[in-house]
Amino acid sequence: MFKLSNVKRWLVAGVASLALAATAHAQDKVYKLKLAETWPSNFPVFGDAPRNMAAMAEKMSGGRLQITIDSRNKHKAPLGVFDMVRAGQYDMGHSASYYWKGKVPATLFFTTMPFGMTAPEQYSWFYYGGGMDLMQEVYGKYNLMSFPGGNTGVQMGGWFQKEIKSVEDLKGLKMRIPGFAGEVIAELGAKPTNIPPGELYTALERRTIDALEWVGPSLDLRMGFHKIAPYYYTGWHEPATELQFLINKRSWDKLPEDLQEILRVSMRAAAYEMYIHSYHESSENLAVIKTQYPNVEIKTFPSEVIESMRKVNNDLLEKYSANDELAKKILDSQATYLEKVRKWTEISDKAYLNSIAQ
Structure with a gap:
């Protein structure tokens, strides 16, 4: 017999009662x-x-x-x-x-x-x-x-005023990037900072920062970053x-x-x-970028850079887990769940895209 999960029961019961309650x-x-x-x-x-x-x-x-x-x-x-x-x-x-x-x-x-x-x-x-x-x-x-x-879904890796060809190019790079990703690039020599949304364009224009990540085409085009930073990298840090x-x-x-x-x-x-x-919005604005702003170069970080980031990321996760019992509890939960759910993602979404691309 089909049995509703707790979440489904809550949704069905909650939504059904809203009109009556109101x-x-x-x-x-x-x-x-x-x-x-x-x-x-x-x-x-x-x-x-x-x-x-x-x-x-x-x-x-x-x-x-x-x-x-x-x-x-x-x-x-x-x-x-x-x-x-x-x-x-x-x-x-x-x-x-x-x-x-x-x-x-x-x-x-x-x-x-x-x-x-x-x-x-x-x-x-x-x-x-x-x-x-x-x-x-x-x-x-x-x-x-x-x-x-x-x-937001997968976020883009950011807008850069100079092309990133190697890990060496990250050293000394002043970049607006919050969260764990900021700690990762800091380990590789960059200088991360966090700036409120309303100040991003000015900071990049005045070279207070050399690069920034915001969201993706859904919001980035409105912010005007393409006018002052021609290199637009795909994501790794905020999936x-x-x-x-x-x-x-x-x-x-x-x-x-x-x-x-x-x-x-x-x-x-x-x-x-x-x-x-x-x-x-990202699908709409990506089309605009490609047709109206051909000077924007959409790029992927070199494999050397990605692998260096991944290694640093793993090292930092181990340090967090070793030093904070609650962090370890959360990170273990995420890692265990990801290992299981990713197997489904790979044979559903990923396999589908790979199949139709042949």
């Missing part, structure tokens, strides 16, 4: 939450995710759950979302987990990892492989809850960049149970919507 409580108390996002006002794709979430939550709750969003233009702290939500200045946040590695190193692992899982693999790990429980184990210590907030919804635990606990379920459903639906939107 109608039954239409005249009840209105709960108002404030959300701080890392992104500038009207920022496409990334900024759409929290707005879609808020609109769905309000509609499904019959107006009982209302979420207002402050962009970085208002709160002036794009990389301060963690602290603002933790302190209760905001009830919610939309950002990326790896931005907090300087405060809580274990948060690093819930955005994406170099040479790691693709977006479908990572979503499977979150919802069926124990990733959500591990994420809550990390964030719960700080009075926070974290949920997947939208995925499944998952943004996050942060929630202050006290704010969550004040919500009635039905509104908590509505919020869960809204966040999950908005995250998936961002993933497919990003995929669409």
